[in-house]
Amino acid sequence: MKHIKTLSYGSLKETAHKGGCGGCQTSCQSACKTSCTVANQECENR
Amino acid sequence: MIHKFKMDDVNIVLDVNSGAVHIVDDIVYSILDYYPQKNEEEIKTLLKDQYSSEEIKSVLAELNDLRKQDLLFSEDTYISNSAFTTRKPVVKALCLHIAHDCNIRCRYCFASQGDFKGTRSLMSEEIGKKALDFLIENSGNRRNLEVDFFGGEPLLNFEVVKKLVDYGRKREKEANKNFRFTITTNGVLLNDEIIKYINENMENIVLSIDGRKEINDKMRYTVNGEGTYDIILPKFKNMVETRGDKSYYVRGTFTKYNIDFAKDVLHLADQGFKNTSVEPVVAEPGKDYELTYEDLPEIFHQYENLARELIKREKEGNGFNFFHFMVDLNQGPCVIKRLTGCGAGSEYLAITPEGDIYPCHQFVGNEKFKMGSVVNGLNKERLNIDFANAHVYNKEKCRDCWVKFYCSGGCHANAYNFNNDINRPYDLGCEMEKKRIECSLYIQAKLRMTEKTEG
Numbered sequence: 001m002k003h004i005k006t007l008s009y010g011s012l013k014e015t016a017h018k019g020g021c022g023g024c025q026t027s028c029q030s031a032c033k034t035s036c037t038v039a040n041q042e043c044e045n046r
Numbered sequence: 047m048i049h050k051f052k053m054d055d056v057n058i059v060l061d062v063n064s065g066a067v068h069i070v071d072d073i074v075y076s077i078l079d080y081y082p083q084k085n086e087e088e089i090k091t092l093l094k095d096q097y098s099s100e101e102i103k104s105v106l107a108e109l110n111d112l113r114k115q116d117l118l119f120s121e122d123t124y125i126s127n128s129a130f131t132t133r134k135p136v137v138k139a140l141c142l143h144i145a146h147d148c149n150i151r152c153r154y155c156f157a158s159q160g161d162f163k164g165t166r167s168l169m170s171e172e173i174g175k176k177a178l179d180f181l182i183e184n185s186g187n188r189r190n191l192e193v194d195f196f197g198g199e200p201l202l203n204f205e206v207v208k209k210l211v212d213y214g215r216k217r218e219k220e221a222n223k224n225f226r227f228t229i230t231t232n233g234v235l236l237n238d239e240i241i242k243y244i245n246e247n248m249e250n251i252v253l254s255i256d257g258r259k260e261i262n263d264k265m266r267y268t269v270n271g272e273g274t275y276d277i278i279l280p281k282f283k284n285m286v287e288t289r290g291d292k293s294y295y296v297r298g299t300f301t302k303y304n305i306d307f308a309k310d311v312l313h314l315a316d317q318g319f320k321n322t323s324v325e326p327v328v329a330e331p332g333k334d335y336e337l338t339y340e341d342l343p344e345i346f347h348q349y350e351n352l353a354r355e356l357i358k359r360e361k362e363g364n365g366f367n368f369f370h371f372m373v374d375l376n377q378g379p380c381v382i383k384r385l386t387g388c389g390a391g392s393e394y395l396a397i398t399p400e401g402d403i404y405p406c407h408q409f410v411g412n413e414k415f416k417m418g419s420v421v422n423g424l425n426k427e428r429l430n431i432d433f434a435n436a437h438v439y440n441k442e443k444c445r446d447c448w449v450k451f452y453c454s455g456g457c458h459a460n461a462y463n464f465n466n467d468i469n470r471p472y473d474l475g476c477e478m479e480k481k482r483i484e485c486s487l488y489i490q491a492k493l494r495m496t497e498k499t500e501g
Contacts, residue, residue, distance in 0.1 A: 001108045003074045007058075007116060007491055008274070010065030012124075012451060016157035019380025020129035023190055025226075026139035026394045027387070027454075028406065040372035041379045044190070 021045045048119060049448035050078055053350065053488045055497070059118075060487065062448050066117040067375055069491050073097050081109055082119060125439050129382050129461070135389065135434050136186035137424075141396040141407045144169045144207055145198040150232050150274055153265045154299055154335055156329045162398070162411035168203040169399035171497050173420065174210040177397045180420040182221045183485065191218075195230045195248075196396075198408060201235040211247050212323055230254065230297075232266070233278035233285075241285045249293060253282045254374040256298035257310020257324065265335070266305060279317065286319060291337035295369060297323040301335035305344050308352040323369035326478055328460055337474060346481045357492050373486040378405040387454030391417070391433025395424075405433055408459030431468055433458065441469045441474075453479045 023044040048064040050070075057075040059068045070078075076096065080089050090102050097262025112118035124130055146167045160166065169177075181191050195207050207229070214225040226240065229244060230252040244251060255278055256262040264274025286294055296319045300307035307324055314322045326345070329336035337345070352368065359365050378384075386396060391405030398410055401420040409415040418425035438444040438455045456479065460472035 001111075003053070003071045003105050004108050005069045005114065006112075006117065007067040007069055007122070007487075007494055008065065010061065010067070011376055011378070012063065012065040012381045013116065013120070015380035016124055016127050016129065016382070018129075020133050021380075022136070022138060022188055022383075022393065023326035024379055024383060025190075026192055026389055028139075028390070028394060040369065040374065041383070043377060043379050045380075 005015070018045065047122070047446070047448065047477040048078065050075060051484050053484065054354075056488060056491050058484075058487050058491055060448065061112075061118050061120055061409065063122045063124075064117055064120040065375065065378075065451065066112075066120075067487055067490070068118075069495070073101055074109070077102065077105050079107070081114070082105070090153070095186050105443070106177070108342050124381050124385060127382070130385060133382065133386070134155065134186075135386075135392040136188055137181060137184040137393060137395060138188045139192035139194070139389070139394040140177060141183050141194050141196045141394070142169070142210075143173065143197060143396060143398050143407070143410060144174070144195045144200045144210075145203040147202050148232070149202060149234050150199070150266055152267075152299075154301060154329060154333075154338070156408060157198060158411065162198075164200075164398075164411060167399040169206060169397075169401075171206050171209050172396075173399065173401040174206055175213050176401060176420040178210060178217060178225075179216050180397075181216060181221055182426075184424065185223065186285065189222065190224050190226060190230065191481055192226045194230060196230050200229055200232055200436050201233050201240065204235070204240060208243065226250075228252070232274065233281050234274060236278075236281040236285060236319060238284075241281070241288060244275075244288045245285065245292065251285070251289075251294045253278075253285065253294065253296045254298070255279070255282060255314065255481070257304065258313045261304040261310055262298070265299070265301065283318065293321070295321045295323045297322075297369075299327050300324055300420060301327040301329070302337055303335055305337075305341055306348060307345075308348040308355070311352055311368055312355060320366045321369070325370070326475070327471075328457075328463070328475075330463075339474065342474070345478060349478075349481050349485050353489050357489055360493060361496060370482045371486045371489060373483065373490075375490060381451065384451040384454050385439070386437045388393070388457070390458050391429070391431070391436075405429075405431075406459060409459070409462075433468065436468050441471060443471055449476070449480050449483050452483045 024041050057070045060072050080126045091149040134387045146161050146411050151159050218225045226249040226251040228441045229248050232254045259275040262275040266274045296314050311322050311324050326337055396404045396407045396410050401415050403412045403418045404415050417429050440457050444455045458468040460475050461468050461470055462470045
């Protein structure tokens with residue numbers, strides 16, 4: 001494409017099919033104790 | 047739904063529901079003010095003074111193509127997804143308040159300087175073991191179980207920490223579980239022996255330090271009023287140097303007194319720490335160090351500066367991680383996790399030294415939120431608040447917000463403390479989170495553009 005460069009195709013739709021196993025880390029156990037950021041957690045069910 | 051923003055020379059478009067991210071030129075950026083509500087002819091008329099018909103036509107073809115691929119204006123279908131609707135949360139993580147006592151005094155401490163508004167106390171080995179048993183019993187089929195040794199200051203009760211790690215290692219084999227122990231410490235009591243033990247036994251460590259000496263020492267001081275910076279910095283360096291590849295974070299808090307907090311993050315990076323986290327203080331309204339709306343422009347400016355510096359250092363081969371800018375665009379958590387968030391009050395619970403259960407560390411001390419004990423069991427019914435269903439679709443403000451899949455509806459405790467309702471997010475926190483996510487996308491876009499140029 002001339003005008004648009006796609007940086008990421010996203011994976012949310014795909015993860016909806018296999019998601020929800022709960023094997024991943026709880027967000028507040030990593031490095032935030034007040035300002036919730038979940039998107040930086042790693043999936044453990046790839 | 048899309049979110050578009052400009053930062054420096056980059057135009058970024060996030061397709062909210064697919065998670066796709068696009069870097070676009072100025073024509074696309076302008077056309078997206080009208081697309082797809084207006085048709086081609088209407089858009090050509092609206093933008094005729096800026097762009098030719100041919101240019102607009104070619105952009106619309108690209109936009110239509112992305113829509114066909116479900117990478118633009120994709121629908122949110124998750125609310126009816128069976129993995130979401132049939133989810134049954136089980137307890138998988140505990141914040142174990144091993145010590146409701148602290149050897150330093152932090153002005154902004156949400157734990158009332160260590161005692162959580164109660165009596166100063168230490169968790170007994172017996173209660174700690176019951177907490178681990180409770181976690182195993184309530185964890186269903188989940189194998190990975192997380193236990194964070196928290197306080198107050200957990201090193202004040204380190205013998206019990208060690209006994210609980212031993213007990214966890216024994217019980218995990220019997221129960222086919224995998225305990226992941228972590229610890230959050232102010233560092234004052236660290237010595238070589240403790241450092242060695244923690245590095246061997248803790249999966250992640252959170253080391254509390256606010257940044258520059260004068261900033262740290264203004265808020266974090268000993269009971270005698272002396273700053274802690276000179277005590278803890280060499281210990282943290284030693285700990286991180288001997289830790290190898292294992293995970294760690296140096297973590298600080300910023301307040302109105304260091305609104306130029308980007309300097310504190312960079313100060314920590316300059317000390318050699320590669321994993322940093324500096325978070326906005328959550329203060330009771332009226333405190334002198336409280337962050338307010340009038341601080342937002344400067345806070346945004348600081349996040350932008352930090353993002354630019356992070357890119358610069360990355361290019362120079364001297365990069366570091368800032369926790370709140372870390373977003374994995376391709377392999378991050380599944381959408382189900384993004385909808386449900388931190389899991390406080392359902393998957394994640396806090397246990398006091400007496401064994402009482404609370405939804406998370408932030409609620410400890412508020413008797414209203416006590417939800418049982420590890421001795422007598424969990425009693426969720428005691429709470430009139432449904433934490434398990436405090437997801438983004440049940441939060442009116444989040445439903446139509448572009449950042450919902452990154453913050454997952456924000457911190458329940460902040461929402462409750464400011465709005466008396468876990469389903470009404472803390473606005474100031476939302477604004478800062480949006481800025482952080484924009485900066486994260488900007489960083490990734492800039493680094494990718496550099497790769498392309500150099501490659």
